[in-house]
Amino acid sequence: MPRDPTPRLRAQSPRFGGLDTPDGYLFELTGGSLCLDLANTLDERLRERPRELLRDYKSACDWGLQAGALSPPEYRALVRRSKALPAEAEKALHRLRKGRETVFETFSAIARGKAVPAAALAALDVLIRTAASRRGLSGGTGPLAWEWRRSDTPDLDRPLWAAVLSAMDLVTSDTVRRVRQCEGAGCAWLFIDSSKNGSRRWCDMSVCGNRAKARRFRARSGALEALELTGPLQ
Numbered sequence: 001m002p003r004d005p006t007p008r009l010r011a012q013s014p015r016f017g018g019l020d021t022p023d024g025y026l027f028e029l030t031g032g033s034l035c036l037d038l039a040n041t042l043d044e045r046l047r048e049r050p051r052e053l054l055r056d057y058k059s060a061c062d063w064g065l066q067a068g069a070l071s072p073p074e075y076r077a078l079v080r081r082s083k084a085l086p087a088e089a090e091k092a093l094h095r096l097r098k099g100r101e102t103v104f105e106t107f108s109a110i111a112r113g114k115a116v117p118a119a120a121l122a123a124l125d126v127l128i129r130t131a132a133s134r135r136g137l138s139g140g141t142g143p144l145a146w147e148w149r150r151s152d153t154p155d156l157d158r159p160l161w162a163a164v165l166s167a168m169d170l171v172t173s174d175t176v177r178r179v180r181q182c183e184g185a186g187c188a189w190l191f192i193d194s195s196k197n198g199s200r201r202w203c204d205m206s207v208c209g210n211r212a213k214a215r216r217f218r219a220r221s222g223a224l225e226a227l228e229l230t231g232p233l234q
């Protein structure tokens, strides 16, 4: 029996993400929403050299699978298609990264209490209308459901459309008031603060929270050292 090529990464806890595994990169999914998890695929965004986690189309599919944007069959179909059409896959990857920046600019502005820049708003509007056109209503008896329109070939932009539709839901919901931007130095990851008193400051306490604690500790011990070097005050 051929080995199932779908990475078995999805079942693992997102808290253990942020590392390379033999099956590919294991993403940290701490955003609380698919669109925010996409925004967070550019790591250390505010530093001089941000870290691109969507390194190639395959890693974009890995993200899609782990974040729940793609089902395992969709994942397999997209990876197969990207291998058959590498130039097309590269263009789709470029569109995904560009869409990610629109999502980031939108929710970052909201999180900081600023107006969404007009260019981001216009770009998101176009993305949402395009993504929505990829779905159709289906149903029999009972409630109807949105389903991706069937086509003979898998849509290489499917991870983007899934994230954009998540942004469409989030941006007009009350939950958007709880979107925060991590205060960690250089981080700027976005997340939904679901803490009771709305006081979450870090994308992940074990990552940025601890870094900030260590920095405060170093700053304190630096001040102590300086005091010792100058000697006791006369």
Ligand SMILES: [Zn+2]
Residues within 6 Å of the ligand: 182, 183, 184, 187, 188, 189, 202, 203, 204, 207, 208
């Ligand atoms: Zn952070």
